[in-house]
Amino acid sequence: xxxxxxxxxxxxxxxxxxxxxxxxxxxxxxxxxxxxxxxxxxxxxxxxxxxxxxxxxxxxxxxxxxxxxxxxxxxxxxxxxxxxxxxxxxxxxxxxxxxxxxxxxxxxxxxxxxxxxxxxxxxxxxxxxxxxxxxxxxxxxxxxxxxxxxxxxxxxxxxxxxxxxxxxxxxxxxxxxxxxxxxxxxxxxxxxxxxxxxxxxxxxxxxxxxxxxxxxxxxxxxxxxxxxxxxxxxxxxxxxxxxxxxxxxxxxxxxxxxxxxxxxxxxxxxxxxxxxxxxxxxxxxxxxxxxxxxxxxxxxxxxxxxxxxxxxxxxxxxxxxxxxxxxxxxxxxxxxxxxxxxxxxxxxxxxxxxxxxxxxxxxxxxxxxxxxxxxxxxxxxxxxxxxxxxxxxxxxxxxxxxxxxxxxxxxxxxxxxxxxxxxxxxxxxx
Numbered sequence: 001x002x003x004x005x006x007x008x009x010x011x012x013x014x015x016x017x018x019x020x021x022x023x024x025x026x027x028x029x030x031x032x033x034x035x036x037x038x039x040x041x042x043x044x045x046x047x048x049x050x051x052x053x054x055x056x057x058x059x060x061x062x063x064x065x066x067x068x069x070x071x072x073x074x075x076x077x078x079x080x081x082x083x084x085x086x087x088x089x090x091x092x093x094x095x096x097x098x099x100x101x102x103x104x105x106x107x108x109x110x111x112x113x114x115x116x117x118x119x120x121x122x123x124x125x126x127x128x129x130x131x132x133x134x135x136x137x138x139x140x141x142x143x144x145x146x147x148x149x150x151x152x153x154x155x156x157x158x159x160x161x162x163x164x165x166x167x168x169x170x171x172x173x174x175x176x177x178x179x180x181x182x183x184x185x186x187x188x189x190x191x192x193x194x195x196x197x198x199x200x201x202x203x204x205x206x207x208x209x210x211x212x213x214x215x216x217x218x219x220x221x222x223x224x225x226x227x228x229x230x231x232x233x234x235x236x237x238x239x240x241x242x243x244x245x246x247x248x249x250x251x252x253x254x255x256x257x258x259x260x261x262x263x264x265x266x267x268x269x270x271x272x273x274x275x276x277x278x279x280x281x282x283x284x285x286x287x288x289x290x291x292x293x294x295x296x297x298x299x300x301x302x303x304x305x306x307x308x309x310x311x312x313x314x315x316x317x318x319x320x321x322x323x324x325x326x327x328x329x330x331x332x333x334x335x336x337x338x339x340x341x342x343x344x345x346x347x348x349x350x351x352x353x354x355x356x357x358x359x360x361x362x363x364x365x366x367x368x369x370x371x372x373x374x375x376x377x378x379x380x381x382x383x384x385x386x387x388x389x390x391x392x393x394x395x396x397x398x399x400x401x402x403x404x405x406x407x408x409x410x411x412x413x414x415x416x417x418x419x420x421x422x423x424x425x426x427x428x429x430x
Contacts, residue, residue: 002118003020003024003114003117003118003121003122004114004117004118005399005400006288006289006290006292006293006399006400007090007100007108007290007291007292007399007400008086008088008098008099008100008101008108009024009098009099009100010089010090010092010096010097010098010400010401011096011097011098012095012096013042013043013044013047013048013095013096013097017044017048017097017098018047018048018051019051020121021048021049021051021052021055021087021099022051022052022054022055022058023055023121023126024052024055024099024117024121025051025052025053025054025055025056025058025059025085026055026056026058026059026126026128027055027059027117027120027121027126028052028055028056028059028061028083028085028101028117029055029056029057029058029059029060029061029063030059030061030120030126031083031116031117032061032081032082032083033060033061033062033082034061034062034064034081034082034083035056035061035062035063035064035081035082035083035084035085036063036064036066036074036077036078036080036081036083036084036085036140037049037052037053037056037063037064037065037066037074037084037085037086037087038065038066038067038068038069038070038071038073038074038077038084038085038086038087038143039067039068039069039086039087039088040068040070040071040086040087040088040089040175040176040234040235041068041174041175041176041178041199041200041201041234042087042088042089042094042096042097042201042234043094043201043202044097044201045068045087045088045097045201048087048097048098048099049065049087052085052087052099053065053137056135056137057134057135057136057137058128058129058134059126059128059129060129060130060133060134060135061135062135062138063135063137063138064081064137064138064139064140065137065138065139065140066139066140066143067139067140067143068176068179068199069143069144069147069176069179069180070147070175070176070177070179070180070232070235070236070237070323070324071086071088071090071100071176071235071236071237071320071321072106072147072236072237072318072320072321072322072323072324072325073143073144073146073147073176073180073236073324074086074102074143075102075106075318075319075320075322076106076143076146076147076150076318076320077140077143077146078102078103078104078106079104079105079106080104081104082104083101083102083103083104083109084101084102084103084104085099085100085101085102086099086100086101086102086235087099088100088176088234088235089234090233090234090235090237090238090400091207091208091209091233091234091238091309091400092207092234092400092401093203093206093207094201094202094203094207101113101114101117102320105318105319106295106318106319106320107292107295107296107299107319107320108291108292108295108320110292110296144179144180144183147180147324148180148183148184148187151184151324151325151328152184152187152188154317155188155328155332165189165190165191166189166190166191166227166228166331166334166335167190167191167193167224167225167226167227167228168185168190168191168192168193168226168227168228168229168230168331169192169193169195169217169220169221169224169226169228169229169230169242170182170185170192170193170194170195170197170229170230170231170232170327171195171196171197171214171216171217171229171230171231171232172194172195172196172197172199172232172236173196173203173204173205173207173209173231173232173233173234174196174197174198174199174200174201174202174203174204175199175203175207175232175233175234175235175236176199176232176234176235176236177197177232177236177323177324178196178197178198178199179199180236180324181197181230181232181236181323181324181327182194182197184324184327184328185230185327185331188328188331190331193220193224193226195216195217195220203234207233207234208233208309209231209232209233209238209239209240209310210240211248214229214231214240214242214248217229217231217242218242218246218247218248219246221242221244221246222245222246223246225244226244227244227334227338227339228241228242228243228244228330228331228334228339229241229242229243229246230242230327230330232323232327233310233323236323236324237291237311237320237321237322237323238309238310238311238321238323239310239312239323239324239326239327239330240254240310241254241330241339243339243340243343244334244338244339244340245340247340247343249339249343250308250348250351251273251307251308251309251310252273252274252276252277252308252348252351253343253346253348254306254308254310254312254330255267255269255273255277255306255307255308255312256276256277256280256346257330257333257342257343257346258304258306258312258314258326258329258330259277259280259282259303259304260280261329261332261333262303262304262314263303264282264302264303264304265282265283265303266282266283266285266301266302266303266304267282267283267284267285267302267303267304267305268284268285268287268294268297268298268302268304268305268306268313269284269285269286269287269294269305269306269307269308270286270287270288270289270290270293270294270307270308270382271286271287271288271289271379271381271382271385271394271396272289272307272308272353272382272394272396272405272407273286273307273308274308274348274349274351274409275349275392275409276346276347276348276349279347280346285297285302286381287381287382288381288382289307289382289396289399289405290307290399291306291307291311291313291321294306294307294311294313295313295319295320295321298313298315298319299319302315303315306321310323311323312325312326312329314326314329349391349409349410349411349416350409350410350411350412350413350415350416351407351408351409351416352406352407352408352409352416352417352420353405353406353407354405354406354407354420354424355398355401355403355404355405355406356403356404356406356424356427356428357402357403357404358397358398358402358403358404365429366395366404366426366427366429367384367395369426369427369429370384370386370393370395370423370426370427371386372426373386373393373422373423373426375387375388375393376388376389382394382396383395383396383397383405384396388410388419390410390411390412390415391408391409391410391411391415391416391419392408392409392410392419393406393407393408393419393420393422393423394406394407394408395423395427404427406420406423406424406427408420408423
């Protein structure tokens, strides 16, 4: 049994998850003596958080509770500790919750660290510390303020550019970004219109920041004539945007916009990112899908990294995807030029992303069927990617949900639909 997916542990919030949180806390507490813990706004977050903290304390470790904060805020706070733990299921539906673990540099626990924890839990080798060595939990105050100050401090030149009130609409999905993004944007001189910026565990729309889920943000940004629309997922490690014409900006274009603004030469991105990125003059390294893989690769080198789902990693800031920092970066870009002109200057090929229910589908079966499409080359970095003359098809099992992700890109609408539809048909075996 594998406990960790591509982005921590995620489960439906129930008794089993609470019991698992206790065990994970006990394992982490055996390895790391001082841990900061944060949580998003989900209704189950306190239950899971306190179970995890109980595990830490039972192991004899020290624990500091940072309260409701975004994941990148927790990762920044982890610099003062041996490790950090975030109770969140990120962009999953509200009935889910989970645990993300971080190192002091903001990077998620790597495969070796995750394996060590899994071995301790599955091997039933966890023991409580003697009663005299058990600790009390403390409170970590000021994480939000420290994150805001960190961003402002790193934008001294950019902040001076924001003299006129840039109009921004922000949709926090009633998630953890509600406690920081509107305040940061006002601190940077923006006129802010808030959508869903009251922190509750009841998301007003599906919390993954996709175009299909952001109808209100798109409409309001256009109606108000705002310069920018910003959207976060549940824990604000992701950030997606709407331009001044009320158009959702595809993640592949945002990736290029951020890389260009950072004057990046070496870019790390995922196997499902557009082939346009390879044509823009960057030296591109591809990883499996998942921001933790991008982060691990950036440790070896690279100026910027991200994935089209909205996770942006600025290594000079942190190795954790920081949707708050990314929002400030985009604001600085908007202060210099109209976002729509920048978006239109970046080429794009037709690209389709979707998913199928993964229950009962055997990967080895659909991989064999897909090879019948006779690709020019095949990559197994993550799932199976079939490369053709004028496009590609990627089929992979989701690491966060019981789904099969399907992505296709081609140089014509007809070809991308042909690739995508063929892939779906072969996966289903029809």
